[in-house]
Amino acid sequence: MLGLILLYWIGKYFYKLAEEYNKSRWGYAILGIVVYYIGLLVLGGIVVGIVEIIFEGFIDSVNDVLLSFIALPFGILSCYLLYKYLEKTWKNNDPRKNNMIDEIRKIEE
Structure with missing residues (x-):
């Protein structure tokens, strides 16, 4: 839930x-939801894999709910990074922001 x-x-x-x-x-x-799951699986899997290498048998003894909570921040982080990237890119390419014609008119006056 x-x-x-x-x-x-x-x-x-x-x-x-x-x-x-x-x-x-x-x-x-x-896309945001898909990136959440990709970040959850890839980044969470890397961290869990590193922990498994350091502490052998750790994954076998941990509850599945705890593993999902360990991976949760990585899914959220991947969504946040994509959100900020899209926001910055779209803000820079926004045609409403491009007021070059108005600026040329002000320079001539």
């Missing part, structure tokens, strides 16, 4: 960001 709430919030923030910059809202909401 907690995971579904987290997925809702991730999708909601990506949906709002895409809506603000007139991009595909549902596409980017789904």
Whole structure:
């Protein structure tokens, strides 16, 4: 249940960001959720693998819920990084921000 709430919030923030910059809202909401799972699996798997190398047999003795909580911050971090990247990129390429014509007019006056 907690995971579904987290997925809702991730999708909601990506949906709002895409809506603000007139991009595909549902596409980017789904992209945010997919990036969450990729970050969860890849980065969480790397950390769990390193811990398994250092402490042999650790994974066998740990509860599955605890493993998911260990990997959770990596999924959230990957979503946050993608969100900030998209926000920065879209803000720099926003045609509403480009007021070069107005600036040329001010220089001539």
